[in-house]
Amino acid sequence: MNALVGETNDGGLNDIRGQHVTARHVLAAIAAARGGQVDEGSVGAGTGTQCFGWKGGIGTSSRVVPVGGSRCVLGVLVQTNFGGVLTIDGVPVGKLMGRHAFGPSPRQGAPDAADGPA
Numbered sequence: 001m002n003a004l005v006g007e008t009n010d011g012g013l014n015d016i017r018g019q020h021v022t023a024r025h026v027l028a029a030i031a032a033a034r035g036g037q038v039d040e041g042s043v044g045a046g047t048g049t050q051c052f053g054w055k056g057g058i059g060t061s062s063r064v065v066p067v068g069g070s071r072c073v074l075g076v077l078v079q080t081n082f083g084g085v086l087t088i089d090g091v092p093v094g095k096l097m098g099r100h101a102f103g104p105s106p107r108q109g110a111p112d113a114a115d116g117p118a
Contacts, residue, residue, distance in 0.1 A: 008045040010083050038077070049081040053099040054081030 009016065040046075042057050049056030063077040083101025086094035094100035 008049055045079060049079060050101075051080035052084055052086040053062060053101050054086075054092050057101060 011017075017035070038058075039059060040059050041056070042055065044058065046056065048060035056079075058077065058079045060075065060077050061072055063075050064071050066072075084094075085092050085100040
């Protein structure tokens with residue numbers, strides 16, 4: 001198993017540099033950790049994510065795949081937090097709808113960063 005750790009910069013929504021997380025918060029998070037199904041959508045790190053100028057989130061997917069003579073489970077965790085212009089089959093849907101990271105923010109009328117919240 002290869003573990004990967006990432007982070008979400010949601011500085012466009014909060015005071016990311018305020019260092020508001022204390023040792024008490026960390027210990028409470030560790031105590032609340034559990035196994036089982038992971039929460040998906042606008043939860044945890046996914047709360048502050050954006051994707052192509054729309055609300056982003058966190059999601060999972062898995063498939064059983066044949067490998068040699070065995071069957072293995074391939075699992076993926078995806079966290080969206082990036083910008084650009086949503087394009088579907090060559091059509092710049094984000095530009096046509098006026099919703100993209102290079103245009104006005106639907107919340108504030110200010111441009112968003114090209115790669116998600118700053």
